[in-house]
Amino acid sequence: MEKIYSRPKALQNRATGYCPGCLHGTTVKIIAELIDEFGIQDSTVAVLPIGCSALDCWSFETDMIISLHGRAPATATGIKRNAPEKTVIVIQGDGDLASIGLAEIMHAANRGENLTVIFMNNGIFGMTGGQMAPTTLIGQKATTAQGGRTEAHGYPMHMCEILNELKAPYYIQRCAMDSPAHVREAKKAIRKGLENQMNGKGFSFIELMSNCPTNWSMSAEKSIEYMREYTLKEFQIGVYRDGGEK
Amino acid sequence: MAKVEIRSEFCKSCKLCIMACPKDVLAVGSKVNAAGYEVVEMKEGAECIGCASCAVMCPEAAIEVYK
Numbered sequence: 179m180e181k182i183y184s185r186p187k188a189l190q191n192r193a194t195g196y197c198p199g200c201l202h203g204t205t206v207k208i209i210a211e212l213i214d215e216f217g218i219q220d221s222t223v224a225v226l227p228i229g230c231s232a233l234d235c236w237s238f239e240t241d242m243i244i245s246l247h248g249r250a251p252a253t254a255t256g257i258k259r260n261a262p263e264k265t266v267i268v269i270q271g272d273g274d275l276a277s278i279g280l281a282e283i284m285h286a287a288n289r290g291e292n293l294t295v296i297f298m299n300n301g302i303f304g305m306t307g308g309q310m311a312p313t314t315l316i317g318q319k320a321t322t323a324q325g326g327r328t329e330a331h332g333y334p335m336h337m338c339e340i341l342n343e344l345k346a347p348y349y350i351q352r353c354a355m356d357s358p359a360h361v362r363e364a365k366k367a368i369r370k371g372l373e374n375q376m377n378g379k380g381f382s383f384i385e386l387m388s389n390c391p392t393n394w395s396m397s398a399e400k401s402i403e404y405m406r407e408y409t410l411k412e413f414q415i416g417v418y419r420d421g422g423e424k
Numbered sequence: 425m426a427k428v429e430i431r432s433e434f435c436k437s438c439k440l441c442i443m444a445c446p447k448d449v450l451a452v453g454s455k456v457n458a459a460g461y462e463v464v465e466m467k468e469g470a471e472c473i474g475c476a477s478c479a480v481m482c483p484e485a486a487i488e489v490y491k
Contacts, residue, residue, distance in 0.1 A: 179427070179491065180491060181490055182489050183488060183489035184489075185486075185488065186485065193433070193436070193459070194483065194484055198436035199438030199439070199440055199483065200438075200483055201483060202483070203482075203483025203484055203485075204480075204481060207485045210485075358444050358476075358481055361481060362480060397439075398438040398439060399440070399443055402440070
């Protein structure tokens with residue numbers, strides 16, 4: 179019998195820091211698989227944010243830095259400009275990228291920095307205890323919106339569409355992580371993002387729709403069903419830009 | 425005939441693999457790991473087709489597939 183699927187070498191030999199059923203773990207795994215496939219473990223720098231995505235520091239077996247809250251694209255800009263031979267992967271959550279880090283991501287994208295940004299969108303602040311995020315759906319409950327988000331709190335922000343208004347980004351795609359087929363599609367998108375960076379094409383942005391069983395107060399299976407029923411209807415998956423100007 | 429092997433020390437019993445399996449091969453077993461999770465295992469006599477859907481979904485990279 180031949181082994182056709184195994185744990186990637188770019189992962190540390192320990193359990194992740196994530197709750198059971200959290201798709202952050204799946205994301206780390208597919209990124210680690212790509213690092214293995216490209217053979218870039220020694221030349222990869224993962225730039226991590228504040229929030230649950232920072233727990234990737236218990237998973238990656240590569241160089242890493244945890245930047246200030248929301249400032250990961252700025253930190254990554256510095257690393258990439260000073261060490262262009264490195265592959266710089268920025269991983270941010272929605273509470274980090276779409277709220278406190280909104281300025282940094284907009285300007286990094288507007289400059290067309292040669293980075294690959296992975297945006298984990300689970301519609302809530304995970305690590306701090308389930309507060310409402312800019313991406314929380316209307317009607318979705320959070321600890322700071324006990325009756326569900328209303329129009330008075332604003333509407334969910336669609337980062338792919340917002341970044342697609344800029345001229346400089348090279349590649350923008352939104353994927354989902356709810357099924358094996360979608361995960362494989364997301365892996366392809368991240369592969370493309372990394373290839374773009376290696377070929378010096380510029381800014382690649384991949385948004386991954388994810389879950390948060392703990393703060394959505396449901397089981398992992400229920401959270402997948404919730405994603406399919408509500409989240410993926412609000413956030414349409416697809417390629418928003420491929421290859422420079424729209 | 426294919427089979428999956430689950431590295432019990434990593435499994436968090438989230439059941440995403442069970443949800444992903446098209447052949448209903450996996451189930452939560454009775455074995456408990458050091459972290460206190462009931463580890464998922466292959467059902468006896470189950471016919472795995474080696475599609476690796478379970479391994480693709482597993483957030484802990486705990487599943488290895490043989491074909």
